[in-house]
Amino acid sequence: MRLANAWPGPVLLGVALAVAVTALLDEPSTGRTLLVSVFLLLGPGLAVVGLLELEDPWALLALAFGLSVALDTAVALVLVYITGWSPGAGLAVLVVGSAGGALAQTFRASRAGGAG
Amino acid sequence: MTYASRAVALVFGPPLRAIADWLAPGERVLLLTVGRQRRGVLEGRSRERTTWSRPGLRAFALTDRRLLGARRNGVRLELPLSAVRAARARRGALGSGVLELGLPQGALVVEGLPGADAETLAAALAQGSPGDSPTDLGSPTALHLHRGSLAGLAPVLLADLATLLLAPAALVIWFAALQGVRIGEVGDVGLVGALPLSAIVALLALTAGFALALARDRLGVAVVYVVVLVVALYGALVPIEEVSSFNVTWRHTGIAQYLAQVGTVDPDIDAYFNWPGFFAALALATKAAGVRDALAFAAWWPVAMNLLYLPPLAMIARSVGGDARLVPLTLWIFVLSNWVGQDYLSPQALHFGLFLVVLAVVLTWFGGSERGARPRVARRLRAAIASEPGAVARLPRGGRAAVLLVALAAALAIVPSHQLTPFSLLLVLVALVALRRTWLRGLPLILAVAIFAWLVFAAVSYLSGNIDELRAQFGQLEQTLASNVGERVGGSAGHALVVRARLLAAGLLWIAALAGAAHRLRSGRRTWSLVVLAAAPFGLPLVQPYGGEIVLRVYLFALPAMAALVASLALAAAGTRPLRSGSVVFALTLALLGSFLVTRYGNARIWLFSREEASVVDRVYDVAAPGSILVAPSTALPWQHRRYAELKHRNLSQLEAPPGGFGERALARAVLQVVDDKGEGADGYVITTRSTRAYDALFGRARWGSVVRLERALDASPSFLPIITRRDGRVWMAAPDRGRG
Numbered sequence: 038m039r040l041a042n043a044w045p046g047p048v049l050l051g052v053a054l055a056v057a058v059t060a061l062l063d064e065p066s067t068g069r070t071l072l073v074s075v076f077l078l079l080g081p082g083l084a085v086v087g088l089l090e091l092e093d094p095w096a097l098l099a100l101a102f103g104l105s106v107a108l109d110t111a112v113a114l115v116l117v118y119i120t121g122w123s124p125g126a127g128l129a130v131l132v133v134g135s136a137g138g139a140l141a142q143t144f145r146a147s148r149a150g151g152a153g
Numbered sequence: 154m155t156y157a158s159r160a161v162a163l164v165f166g167p168p169l170r171a172i173a174d175w176l177a178p179g180e181r182v183l184l185l186t187v188g189r190q191r192r193g194v195l196e197g198r199s200r201e202r203t204t205w206s207r208p209g210l211r212a213f214a215l216t217d218r219r220l221l222g223a224r225r226n227g228v229r230l231e232l233p234l235s236a237v238r239a240a241r242a243r244r245g246a247l248g249s250g251v252l253e254l255g256l257p258q259g260a261l262v263v264e265g266l267p268g269a270d271a272e273t274l275a276a277a278l279a280q281g282s283p284g285d286s287p288t289d290l291g292s293p294t295a296l297h298l299h300r301g302s303l304a305g306l307a308p309v310l311l312a313d314l315a316t317l318l319l320a321p322a323a324l325v326i327w328f329a330a331l332q333g334v335r336i337g338e339v340g341d342v343g344l345v346g347a348l349p350l351s352a353i354v355a356l357l358a359l360t361a362g363f364a365l366a367l368a369r370d371r372l373g374v375a376v377v378y379v380v381v382l383v384v385a386l387y388g389a390l391v392p393i394e395e396v397s398s399f400n401v402t403w404r405h406t407g408i409a410q411y412l413a414q415v416g417t418v419d420p421d422i423d424a425y426f427n428w429p430g431f432f433a434a435l436a437l438a439t440k441a442a443g444v445r446d447a448l449a450f451a452a453w454w455p456v457a458m459n460l461l462y463l464p465p466l467a468m469i470a471r472s473v474g475g476d477a478r479l480v481p482l483t484l485w486i487f488v489l490s491n492w493v494g495q496d497y498l499s500p501q502a503l504h505f506g507l508f509l510v511v512l513a514v515v516l517t518w519f520g521g522s523e524r525g526a527r528p529r530v531a532r533r534l535r536a537a538i539a540s541e542p543g544a545v546a547r548l549p550r551g552g553r554a555a556v557l558l559v560a561l562a563a564a565l566a567i568v569p570s571h572q573l574t575p576f577s578l579l580l581v582l583v584a585l586v587a588l589r590r591t592w593l594r595g596l597p598l599i600l601a602v603a604i605f606a607w608l609v610f611a612a613v614s615y616l617s618g619n620i621d622e623l624r625a626q627f628g629q630l631e632q633t634l635a636s637n638v639g640e641r642v643g644g645s646a647g648h649a650l651v652v653r654a655r656l657l658a659a660g661l662l663w664i665a666a667l668a669g670a671a672h673r674l675r676s677g678r679r680t681w682s683l684v685v686l687a688a689a690p691f692g693l694p695l696v697q698p699y700g701g702e703i704v705l706r707v708y709l710f711a712l713p714a715m716a717a718l719v720a721s722l723a724l725a726a727a728g729t730r731p732l733r734s735g736s737v738v739f740a741l742t743l744a745l746l747g748s749f750l751v752t753r754y755g756n757a758r759i760w761l762f763s764r765e766e767a768s769v770v771d772r773v774y775d776v777a778a779p780g781s782i783l784v785a786p787s788t789a790l791p792w793q794h795r796r797y798a799e800l801k802h803r804n805l806s807q808l809e810a811p812p813g814g815f816g817e818r819a820l821a822r823a824v825l826q827v828v829d830d831k832g833e834g835a836d837g838y839v840i841t842t843r844s845t846r847a848y849d850a851l852f853g854r855a856r857w858g859s860v861v862r863l864e865r866a867l868d869a870s871p872s873f874l875p876i877i878t879r880r881d882g883r884v885w886m887a888a889p890d891r892g893r894g
Binding site: 103 | 412413415416417418429430431433434436437438440441442443444445449450457461463464465467468471503504506507509510511513514517548549552555556559560562563565566569570
C-alpha cells in the first residue's frame with residue numbers, strides 16, 4: 038500500500054465526522070469555521086477523486102477542489118430552486134457522501150495493503 | 154541498533170536492496186556511498202535542451218562496469234563508465250564532496266558525498282575504468298554503508314533545513330511588523346507607504362530563500378516558499394483590519410444572508426440573483442459553520458483562493474514539459490503578479506479557480522491533436538503547432554473518463570455562478586480546439602449549450618431588462634478601453650501613481666511573456682497551448698466593458714499562461730549555474746514584489762474600514778424601517794451586508810451637477826430628490842464615513858462636490874436631521890415632513 042494513496046480516506050473520514058459533530062453541537066467557533074471551510078472546499082471532491090488513486094498530489098488537490106465546489110454549488114442550487122431551503126439537509130448530503138467515499142478509499146487501501 | 158542506524162536503514166535500506174538486485178552476476182562493487190542528486194538527464198524529454206530527473210537522496214554504487222544510483226523506489230541511474238565525457242570532484246559546503254559529470258545529454262551533479270568518495274568516483278569515471286579503487290566489496294547480496302558514507306550529507310541537509318526555516322521565520326517577522334500598522338497610516342499609495350522596515354526585511358528574506366532554493370534545485374522547498382509567500386502577501390491586511398475590508402465583500406455577504414434567510418431566488422432583485430450559485434453555496438457554508446454572516450470567511454479568503462489556484466496552475470505549467478524549475482517559478486511569478494484583487498469573497502475568486510481546474514485537466518490529459526479535426530486556419534501555423542509532443546500524465550484505467558467528468562462538473566458549476574467566467578472559459582476552450590491544442594471538441598459545445606440554457610431559462614429576467622444595453626456595448630472596443638483605462642488615471646497624485654504603476658506592470662508582464670513565447674518557439678519547445686491561454690481572454694473586451702473592469706479580468710484570465718511564459722524566459726536567462734540562476738530569480742522577484750505592493754494594495758486606504766464606521770452603518774440597519782432608502786456619497790463603505798432586499802441602497806455617483814456646481818442648499822435638495830426619487834415616501838438616511846471621505850481624496854471629488862461639502866449642506870438643511878455623529882461616520886435622516894413643510 039502506497040502511503041500517498043492511504044492518507045486521503047482516513048483523513049477525510051475524520052474531517053467529515055468532525056463537521057457532522059460540530060454541526061450537531063452547533064457551537065460557533067473559529068475552529069469550526071476553519072473545519073467547515075476546508076471540508077467544503079476539498080472534502081466532497083476528495084471523496085470521489087481519492088478513488089482514482091492519483092500519484093500526483095497537484096492533480097489530486099486540483100481535482101478535489103474543482104469537484105468539491107461543483108458539488109457544493111449543485112447541492113445549494115437544488116436547495117434554493119427545487120427542494121426548499123434546508124442547509125442542514127444540504128450539509129448532511131455532502132457529509133454522508135464524503136464519508137461514503139472516504140470509507141470506500143479506506144477499504145480499498147486496506148485491501149491493497151493486505152494483498153501487498 | 155541506534156536511532157541513527159535505524160534512520161539510515163529506513164532511508165537507504167530500499168535503495169541498497171535495489172542496487173543489490175540490479176547487480177549482474179559477477180559484477181563487483183568497489184565503492185558504496187550516498188549523496189544528493191541535483192540535476193540529471195535520464196528521465197527528461199530528449200527534445201528539451203535542459204532536462205531533469207527528480208533530485209533527491211540516493212545511494213550510489215561504483216562497480217567494475219558502471220555507476221548505479223538508486224532512490225527509495227528503485228534504480229533510476231545507470232551510467233556505464235565509458236559514457237562519461239568529463240568528471241570532476243570539488244569541495245562543497247563544510248568539506249562535503251561534489252561530483253560533476255558531463256554526459257552526452259547534459260550535466261549531472263551529485264552533492265553531499267564524502268570528499269574522498271567524490272574524488273574516487275571522479276577518477277574512475279574520468280578514466281572510464283575503476284582504476285585503483287580503495288575497496289572491493291565483492292558481489293554481495295546485501296550491501297551495507299560504511300561509517301563515513303553519511304559524512305558529506307549532513308552539511309547539505311543542514312543547508313536545506315536552514316533554507317526551509319528561513320521561510321517561517323520571515324513569515325513571523327512579516328506579520329509581527331504588520332501588527333503595528335494602523336488604518337490611519339495607510340495613505341494615497343496604499344499599504345506600501347505604511348510598511349515598517351522589518352516587513353521589507355521579511356520580504357527580502359523570502360525572496361532570498363526562494364532564489365536559493367531554486368538555484369540549489371530544492372524544488373519542494375521552493376514550493377514551500379510559494380505557499381508562505383501567498384500567506385504573507387494575501388493575508389497582509391488581516392493584522393491591520395478592524396473589520397472586514399472591501400465594500401463588495403460586505404455586499405456579497407448581504408446577498409448570501411438574504412438567501413440563507415429567505416431560501417429562494419428572486420431574479421428581479423438584481424443581476425446577482427440571476428447567477429446565484431456562489432451565493433447559495435456561501436449561504437450553505439455560513440449555516441454549516443454556524444457563523445452570523447459570511448464576513449467570517451472574508452479575512453483569509455484571498456489566501457485560501459490563491460493557495461487553491463496553485464495545484465491547477467502547477468499542472469498547466471507542467472503540461473508544457475521541460476525544466477522542472479518552471480513549475481515553482483511559474484507559481485512564484487503568478488503570486489507576485491496577481492494584483493488585480495479579484496480574490497476577495499466573490500464568485501469571480503472561486504470560479505477563477507474552477508476555470509484553472511478545467512484548463513489543467515484539458516491540457517494535462519487531453520492536450521495534443523491526435524483526435525482533432527484539421528484546422529482551417531494558417532497552414533504554416535498548423536505545421537509548427539502540430540510538431541509539439543502531447544502531454545504526458547499517468548492515470549489508472551478509466552481515469553481519463555473520470556477526470557473528464559470532473560472537468561465537466563467544474564465547467565458547468567461556473568455557468569450558474571458568474572456572468573463572465575463561463576464566456577472566458579468558452580473562449581479559451583474554443584481557441585484550444587481550433588488550434589488543435591486539445592481534441593475535446595465536445596466540452597466547449599456542452600459549455601456553450603449550458604450558457605445559452607442558463608441565459609434563456611434562469612437569467613431571462615436580467616437579460617430582458619438589459620438586452621439593449623448589452624447589444625449597444627457589443628464591439629465598442631474604444632468605449633470599453635476608455636472606461637477601463639483612460640478614466641481610471643486620475644485622482645490624487647498618489648492614486649495616479651498607483652494606476653500608472655498598474656498599467657506599467659501589466660504592460661511589462663505581457664511584453665516579457667511575449668518574449669518568453671518567442672524564445673520557447675525558437676527553442677522548439679511546447680508553447681502554443683500557453684499562447685492560446687494567454688491570448689484568448691483578449692477577445693473579451695469586444696463583448697462588453699463589464700462595468701469598466703474588463704481589462705482587469707483579461708489580465709486575470711491571461712495571467713496563468715503569462716506567468717508560465719515569463720518564468721520560461723527567466724529560466725532561459727538564468728541558465729543552470731546556481732549563482733547566475735539565483736541572481737536572476739532574486740532580481741526578477743524584487744521587481745515584481747515592489748510592483749505588487751503598490752499595485753495590489755494601492756487602494757487600501759478606501760477599502761480598509763474602521764470599527765467605528767462599521768458600527769455607525771450597522772446602527773442604521775438596526776433602526777431603519779422596511780423599505781427605507783440608504784444613500785451614500787459613493788459605494789466605498791461597509792454596507793449592504795444585512796437586509797439586502799428589504800432596504801434600498803443608492804449612491805450619488807450618478808448625480809448630475811449644473812455647470813457651476815451645486816450650492817449647499819441646492820446640493821441638499823438634490824440629495825433629497827435621490828431619497829425621494831420614485832416618490833415612495835419611505836424613510837431616508839444619508840450616510841458618510843471615513844472611507845467615503847478617503848474615496849474623495851483618492852479618486853478626486855465627484856461632479857456634485859465633495860463629501861465634506863455634502864456634510865455641511867446636510868447639517869444646514871432643515872430637510873435632514875443628524876442622528877449619528879461620530880469621528881468616522883455620520884448619519885442624517887430625511888425629515889419626515891420634508892417637502893411637505
